[in-house]
Each structure stands twice: as C-alpha cells, then as structure tokens.
Amino acid sequence: MFLPLFLFSQYIKAFYNQTMVARNGTGLDDKKLTLFYSLTVSVFAIGGMVGSLMVGILVTRFGRKGTLVRITCLVFIAGAFMGFSRTFGSPEMIIVGRFITGVHSGISLSVVPMYLGEIAPKNLRGFLGLVPSIFICLGVFIAQILGLHELLGKEEHWPLFLSLVVIPTMFQLMLLPWFPESPRYLLIEKRNVHATITALKWYRSKANIQAEIEEMQEEQRSMSSVQTVSVIGLLKDRSVRWQVITIVVVNIGMQLSGIDAIWFYTNAIFENAGIPVPQIQYTTVGTGAIEVIAGCVGCFIIERLGRRPLMIGGFTFMGICCAGITLSLMFQSHYISVACVVGIIAGFCIGPAGVPFLITAELFKQSHRPAAYTVAGCLNWLSNFTIGFVFPFLQMSAGAYCYLVFFGVCMAVAAYVFFIVPETKNKTFVEISQMFAARNGMLEEESSELGVANNLKLAKMNGYGAVDLEYGVIEKKK
Template sequence: MYLGELAPKNLRGALGVVPQLFITVGILAAQILGLRSLLANEEGWPILLGVTGIPAAVQLLLLPFFPESPRYLLIQKKDEAAAKNALRELRGWDDVDAETQEIWEEDRAEKAAGFISVLKLLRMRSLRWQVISIVVLMGGQQLSGVNAIYYYADQIYLSAGVRAQDVQYVTAGTGAVNMLMTICAVFVVELLGRRVLLLLGFSICFTACCVLTAALALQDTISWMPYVSIACIISYVIGHALGPSPIPALLITEIFLQSSRPAAYMVGGSVHWLSNFTVGLIFPFIQVGLGAYSFIIFAMICVLTTIYTFLVVPETKSKTFIEINEIFTKMNEVSEVHPEKEELKDFPPSTTGQ
C-alpha cells in the first residue's frame, strides 16, 4: 500500500510487484541457507533462525527516514505544503503541482468520507465490485494450489528418480525459477498490464494442474511421466509468479481510494491467510481421498478465477486512481463514491466487463 501511494502512475505496477519479488528472494535465501550442508543441521539452526531478524532490524532502522505518503499528508492531514515537499523528495524535481492537483481531485471525489471500517466497507454499494474482486483474486491466489504444489513437489521429485539427499537442491532450483519469473513480472507489468498477467498466469496454472493430474495418474504405467510432473511443477511456478502471486495485492492499492484502502487491505489480507490456512489444513485429506486427482480441484479454481478476471476486472495500467474509480462507479451503478451521502442516482444498467 505504501509503495503504491508513493509511486508515479507509470511505475506504480512495477513498484507494486517489488514486495512480492523480495518475498521470493527471501524464500530462495531460506532454501539455500536451509540446505543440510549449510545451516539445516544441529549446529547451524540457531544461526538460521537468527538470520531472519536481520531484514526486520534493517527495516526498523531505515523506516524513520522514509518520507510519509503524499496522499496521506494531503487527504488525511490536509497539509499541502508537507505533501508537496514529500513529492519533491520522491520525484527529484520541483514542479509537482499537477500531481498535487490529482491528489486533490481524489480527495474531492471521496467527499471527506473519513474513516471507513471493514464493516462499513463491506456494506458500501459503491465499493461492491472492488470488494468482490479482491476477495476472488486473493482467494484464487491461495486456493489455486500454490502451497499444495510445493507440498507435493518433493514426492514428485523422488518419483522421478531424484535422490532423497538431492531433493533439497531441486527445491532450491524451483525457488530460483520463482524469483526469476517475479523479476520478469516487474518489467512486464507496465507493458502488458495487470489483466493480461492475471489471465496468463491463472491459465498456465490451470493447464499445469490438468496435465499434472494426468501425469500422476499415469506415472506407474508410463516410465517418463514423472518427468512430465516435474515440468508441470515448474510451469505452475512460472505461471503463478507472473500474475496470481504479485498482482492481487497491487490491485488493492489501485482500485480503492485513500479512505477505503486500509480496510481493503485488511479484507484482502484476511482472505489471503484464511485461504492459505484452509489449503494447508485440508489438502492432506484431499490427497488421501483423491490421490492423483487432487489437483483437479485447484484446476477448477484457476479456471473460475480466470473467467471472473476476464469478465469483471478492468485494466488499471497507466490510469490514475480517479480514472480507475470512475470505471468501478459505472460497474457499481452509482454516481458518486459514497452511497451513504444520500446524493446518488442510479446509472442505467451496464456490463462489468471491458
């Protein structure tokens, strides 16, 4: 959220993907440091545990020197001078009047809505499709089976003939693929747009889950099927890293305005972790019950999320927050941002697609 509010329009997507990039860097670092030959042993595990505190300490020391969000200063604090100073510091040039005016327009569009709680957010008709979209995308991100893929990966590697002591290196290689494709997403998100990456990513995940199901079902009868399974895991990781992993959180920043953005992140985060917990809790039982066909469930979730994205989620690339809000205003069939103001009129029915 912080990076999304700081970023200029033309870099908002790339900077919005950067947090996910550093998550993948952290995962890869943990996989490498967690090798048995390094720190995953009796002598090294306290060091491995302590290393996790280093990034937190660096962040704690540096955050006080970071500028406050110009949108927060102008919309919440009504301090135009401080907002302009923050913009000058961030942009590196003095003429920030145009961007300041854009923030003022966002403030006027919200009509001083004030604090919006989670319950209020869920009741607001003017934010209906935004909330539904975030719930679908954040839920789809986790329920599409990314954690199940990693859970199942070691078993697939072993079935393909990888020695038990070498599985950890193959797993680290998968983490490297995840990081490299997230780097790719940073550079293409402003070129291809958010919708394309979501559609492409979920489509790749759907295909990978379907082929993986067939490969697992046939691996005892066709000798080379375990290698197909490995290819499916790598393909799934590529697809998820391109769109489903980084884009939903970026969209929370883009499709909500300043007053509703914190509550939207609370909703999105809750859906994310609840979905994550659900998959971790029930997948072992699904695996016992369905065996090789476990991933059909995830394939269906991928295709349903793809259909929703195609029909509902608009492209936000190169648009201001106000322009994005106007798109959703028409989708929600209201004429203002806040229906509780009792000054709204219905628009004629409109489609929710592009």
C-alpha cells in the same frame, strides 16, 4: 519472514520428541508429533490473519511508513523466541515465535503494497507493486541456499536459521525512518500540505509535482468524507461493491490455486520422479531460482502488458499445469509432474503472486483502502490456512484428481478477471473508481461527488505550485 520451515522439519520434530522425553519420560507417537508440527506450521497463518485485521487501525493512526517502522519490534521478539527455543528446551517458544512472525507478515503484506502504491507515480505503480513479491521469492531462495547441508542445513544450526529473520529487519530499521510518509496519507487524511510537498519533492526530485497534487485533490473531492471507512462500512457501501467482489475473488483464488500444496509436496514429487534424496535440496534451490526469475519477468513487463494479462495468463497457465499433474500421476509420468510443478511456480510468481496486492491498492480510494486491505489480507491468510489443513484430506480422498480442484479454481479466477476486471495500468485512482461506477450503478452519484468543495486548492504559480489554503496562501518555491 517467509523462511521455508520444511527444510528443518525432521530436526524440529526430533527436538520436540526429545523435549517430551526429558519432561515426561516418554516421547510422542507419530500422530501427536505430526499434530504438534502441524500446529507449528499452521500457527503462522493464524498470526497472519490476526495481523491483517490490525491493518486498518494501524495505518490510520500511525501512517503507512510509521506502521512498518513500529512493527519491526515483532520480528526481534519472534527471532529471540525461536533462536533460544533449544537453549531453554521449549517447543512452545517456536510456536509463539511463529505466531508473532505471522502477525508481522500479515501486517506487512498489506501495508507494504499500500505504501508503495501510494508513493509511486501512476506509470510505475505496477512495477513497484510487484517488487515485494520479488523480494519474498528472493528471501525464500536465499533461505533455501542457507539451508543446504554444506551451510546451515545441519541439525545444530536450525535455531540460528530460524532467528535469521532479524537480519533484514535490522537493515529496514536503519533505512526506513529516513523515508517520507505517503504523500496521499499526509494530504488526504492528515491535511498536512507542507509535509505533502516535502515528501513529493523527496520522491520526485526532478519532476513537476503540481499535477500530482491536483490529482490527489481530485480524489479528495470525489470522496464524501476523508474519514477512513471501517470494514463493515466497506462491505455495506454499494459504490465499491464490484471492487470488493474483485479483491475477494483474486485473493481467495491466489491461495486456493494450489500453490501452497505444491510448495509443501515439492520434495515428495521430486523423490517420486526418481531424483536421489541427497540431490533434492539442490533441485529445490533450482525451483527457488525459477521463482525469482519469474517474479522479475512479471515486474518488468507489467507496465508494458498491464495487470489483466499477467493475472489471466498466470492463472490459466497454473490451471493447465494442475491438470497436467493429474494426468502425469494417472499415467505415472513423473518427469512431466516435475515440469508441471515448475510451471505452476513460474506461473504463480509472474502474476498471481503480486498483482492481487497491487490492484487492492488501485481499486479503492484513500478512505476505503485500509479496510480493503484488511478484508483482502484476512481472506488471503484464511485461505492459506484452509488449504494447508484441507489438502491432506483432499489428497487422501481424491488421489490424483485432487489437483483438478485447483484447475477449476484457476480457470474460474482467470475467467472472472477476463470478463469483469478492467485494466488499471497508467490510471489514476479516481479514473479507476469511475471505471467501476457504471457497474456499481453509481455513475450519477460519482459525478455529483466530484463537485464537492475542497478546503485545499492549488494555485498554478510555479513548477511546484503555490498552495492556496482556505485561510491564506503559502508559497513553495523551486
């Protein structure tokens, strides 16, 4: 869904101008054309904010997997709008398609990490939590390759390129319905014991699922209610105050780190460094390859190092590189600026690109998780839109010093994680909540909530256990 639109910016602007000439007899001046194209770019983030606000309602009603299956229709609608926009001579179709694509992305970027975080065993939760960021980087890299002039990078191919979003979605629609729903959603929210055991057996075919069900039940006992908390309820709940502050800081910091500004101005920086214009497209593909490699490195070391080192190290390295860009622009050392651009992209992809979505799942229990993703997603997209709108004016007013703003943001987020956020590696959701309990001033209340009776009890009768319901016993044999 994250196709790099800038690869075809000149062709899309030419299409807009030609369409207006055909409609009105006169084309658009540079100011109006820039405004029209900026709307095309920014409407994606607006759609993302709208989608993120829908997450809580959708995952509560349809489940995690159910939501992902249902929203695939948005991709086909968006692909049709963008793919046939030139045929119908309608720039508005591109804008509508971009908005719908943004809505889908806003939902997916919250639901996918939530789903993976809930189906993963605790020792692999970090690995699976960063997998989406790898595939995002891989998708952008593939799009950069397809956007080369030798492939689809010609003017006549841009509608086809924009409609390519339907291809990975077709594979998802063919495969995802065969996967079980999140066991935590089935047990804690739906109280469907049989479906929970079936799903866990599917995901853990050779593992003893008894301990994992008991851990889910412990989480259920620790909650005063299994009802999903609203966003307002989340913000008012002082038992999760510091968890909420944490997701606010890391999600805003992820976008205000300057990564979007770097991606948007990469071609200009490469051109200023003396790279010939025809060769810039290949240099851009090289940065895409670095993104994929850095994402893979983060994915494979997160369970060894933990979440904190990747966040602290990633933001710190990005901050240093942002300061490096300022110095390189001041002293006209363009090759250093290229190295700093590559460093910012690598530092972002190795940790800050994926860990915020992962820890949003880890910091909250089942009842608070959908609302937490709604808040995190909305702030993420709002920050994305803000930086895209404000950065050109910031660059005009501050010049080379504008990157020092990103330096300050990166260092502030790294410091916050270092002093406030505990390590969540290999911890259960209940253990993570208890780690924040003292800081939230809720230690005694947390302990008392753990004693709340639960309607579901697991009798240790065999490898998979026997589920002892309040109104009877149902055995599940190996």
